[in-house]
Amino acid sequence: MPKMNMVQALNDALRVALGRDERVVVMGEDVGRVGGVFRVTAGLIEEFGEERVVDTPLNEGGIVGAAIGMALYGMTPIVEIQFGDYLWPAYDQVVNELAKYRYRSGGEYSAGMVIRTPVGGGIRGGHYHSQHPEAPFIHVPGLKVVCPATPHDAKGLLLASVRDPDPVIFLEPKRLYRAAKGEVPDGHYTVPLESARVVRSGPDVTVIAYGAMLYEALDAAAKAAEEGVECTVIDLRTLWPVDIETIAASVRATGRLVVVHEAPRTCGFGAELVALVCERVFYHLEAPPVRVTGFDTPFPYSLEMEYLPLSHRILPAVLEAARS
């Protein structure tokens, strides 16, 4: 199996998707000639032509709105929003149109499409190239939200998202674009949506993470093991609908929960995960659940490594959960 980084795996997935279904189009700012600012779409315009790999004007609401129309006509647009931070100009089209089209038409219409966008900090991107905006999209009924952590999952989840009948917000942790490497199968395969992956097993504490923070959680788990605390680390992969069974089963076994995410803490996805665990397996809990998250501030520039919930902040939370 070839070894790839996440950019190559995503590029491969797009090539496979475009190659196997002529209804698929890739569209966004700079996705054609230059191959995307992170090169995820590199080479696609040469292979599939400019009708199917479209350099659009700079207007995110317009891109998503037009993609909705294409999807209504039976095509499968894969939209790239250049940074997750620029999903906001399209928020109205995503929330009021895309997410509700099936429901408000009584199932007469649907608009299956994928919106891919790089998210997260750690690349010195400041306020507007670092946000990790899963929670507001998870909150919107009708959307699915995906966030891979490995090249293998990035390709398999993207291909699953393309085939999914519902709109998918596909968050790509940009810090992993070139840093995450691994074996990626050739050709078409899917990683089912709504399936989390248990990356490490241990009886003492359940750590939930996703995207770039998975590696921080794994690092903290390795250090905790040196101190005699063995963690189960779960990579959610699909954030919504979340694989609640895998989470509940693990917390039932460990009785202790640490949730990690980069996005701000208040009303973040961690709050929902903790609530779900409390509702389901409260009597199995041996310690208060803990959130390790970004701060409730705009994403900072110089102090970004202080903002991010890296291993050094996860480890004490794990030890505290294990020992309380």
Add this chain to the structure above:
Amino acid sequence: MTQTERQESRNPAPLRDVVRVLGDDGTIVDPTLDPGLSGPELVALYRDMSRTRILDERLLTLQRQGRIGFHVGSLGEEATIIGATYALRPQDWIFPCYRESGAAVTRGLPLQAFVDNVFGNANDLVKGRQMPDHHTGRAVRFASTSSPVGTQIPHAVGVAWAAKLRRDDVVTLAFFGDGATSTNDFHAAANLAGVFRLPVILLCRNNGWAISTPVERQTASPTFAEKGNAYGVPGVRVDGNDALAVIAVVRRAVERARSGAGATLIEALTYRMGAHTSSDDPSRYRTESEIRPWVERDPLERVRRLLEARRLISRADDDAYRAEVDRSFREAVAVAECTPPPGLHTLHEDVYATPPWHLVEQREALLRGSRPAAPPRTV
């Protein structure tokens, strides 16, 4: 601006550079542009326009009687709405705002489905999920109506784009108001339509008002049509109370789209003679005297005068048709009113293609749980 100046700017526009075919008195003023409808076609056009108005009046009455929750009407704008619909072919798509339900019926949405929608009952195509008059009709290529202003315009662009990519002979038409030209979505859509030369028609119903906001508050441009220039989309102004002129310009836009030349922005000059919706009281912001000149220009009367001059209908025919619409409407209402509301099990459907676990759980809890009591009595 003084009150009179403001009023003048909404008076019937000086008709320079405005396409007109049918005069206020029902005579043909410009035979070169006459779309040349046959006698039966003219009668059908008139009937579709008059049915739109009758349904409008009846729905407003139902709302006033408290039998439906809301109504948004198109009094005075029937020539724009029905004329544009007439100029399209069956394969073409309509992206409505909220004021074009007459177009859905004209396209073939069954009257019962139309009425079930305003009652939001179990047979409503959209399962009682939207306010009255927010129709969807996939079978008649009528997109889903959204309340947010302007959002449908990029969708029309997207369908046109997809059809062009698939080499299908399909044109799309987006209806929107003068107020909508201030939204981001209008500009985004016009720009995309221009850049990619898409087979789309952007039809702005300039009816003078966006709720209480007059057109001078939407734009400092002398016309809405010229906004197309900035996007490489030719703009044309048409007398929006002249059904034949609307048909002529929309047909021309369809031809232009089919030929690969791209989009057209049409500004139809008309006037919202009724309130914005059943929730609005226009006496707070405009005078009756402003409406008067538009009564003279009634789009329905103009077609009727033409038909009478050509002896295509008699007063008796007209009365019989109106009675027939009334009767079928009353029957549809009788059926709709005794149709139960959508089943509780539908509440969680269509959020996703297949309900995920959390919706299945929430549905089970709803079905198991207690029902709301009658609203608490107020003193």
